[in-house]
Amino acid sequence: xxxxxxFYFGLTYSGxxxxxxxxxxxxxxxxxxxxxxxxxxxxxPTLDWSDVSGATSYDVQVCADxxxxxxxxxxxxxxxxxxxxxxxxxxTQYWWRARANNSCGSGSYSGTWxxxxxxxxxxxxxxxxxxxxxxxxxxxPVLDWSDVSGATSYDVQVCSDxxxxxxxxxxxxxxSQWTV
Numbered sequence: 001x002x003x004x005x006x007f008y009f010g011l012t013y014s015g016x017x018x019x020x021x022x023x024x025x026x027x028x029x030x031x032x033x034x035x036x037x038x039x040x041x042x043x044x045p046t047l048d049w050s051d052v053s054g055a056t057s058y059d060v061q062v063c064a065d066x067x068x069x070x071x072x073x074x075x076x077x078x079x080x081x082x083x084x085x086x087x088x089x090x091x092t093q094y095w096w097r098a099r100a101n102n103s104c105g106s107g108s109y110s111g112t113w114x115x116x117x118x119x120x121x122x123x124x125x126x127x128x129x130x131x132x133x134x135x136x137x138x139x140x141p142v143l144d145w146s147d148v149s150g151a152t153s154y155d156v157q158v159c160s161d162x163x164x165x166x167x168x169x170x171x172x173x174x175x176s177q178w179t180v
Contacts, residue, residue, distance in 0.1 A: 023104035026055045029080065031098065036113040043087040043117045047096055049110065051080045055100035059109075062088065063095045066112055076101075091119035122151045125176065140180055147176045154178075 029049040034041050047060055060082045064070040072094070075082050080098075088094060095112040125145040130137045143156060156178050158169040169180055 024054075025105045026052045026100035026102050026107040028052075028108045029055075029058065029098050029100055029110050031096070031110050031113045034113070034115040037115070039116040040118045041115040043090055044084050045088075045115065045117075046081055046083045047098070048081045049098045052100035052107070054102050055107075056103065057101045058082075058098050059101065059106065060098040061096060061109075063097075063112070066095050066114065068095060068097055068109075068112055088117050090117055092117050120150070122148045124148075125151075125154065142177055142179050144177045 029052050032048040032050060034045055034047070047062075049058070049060075052058075057076050057078050058080060059076050060074065061068055061071045062073040062084055064072050073084050073086075073088070093114055093116045095114045097109045097112045099109040100107045125148050128144040128146060130141055130143070143158075145154070148154075153172050153174055154176065155172050156170060157164055157167050158180055160166045160168050171178060
């Protein structure tokens, strides 16, 4: 095997001939999943793109911007899939792209696709006081419930029926207590 370039060959007394070798970089892969604009994507998604004939490896990038000038995760892999590690931030939009490589060099990056990672739903708080079925409660009770890790606010409702179909008072509060 010879490198890419222009060469000559000849036999004694037969003259020389010239020839040029070529080596092509691989074509551009097509992105498969997650699909462009997806939301609720895992913080460790498996990125998938089409196989490219003759590719020996792939470069894949996850970026904080659509132009991929701010790369937050990247890898060089030998298959057309990559599971992102370490985990990405929750509730955040990212862009990703891939390109194929071979012994001649790197092909062009694919266009970028975006996805938004899932934002975990907080757990349900436990009601603390007043206790269920309590009597003689003040007309301005202090309602108390358990703190929920990661919660930034609580939506509280006071209802006139157990199904809470008739809301009497409601509020969005930052802490885990509310005085009605």
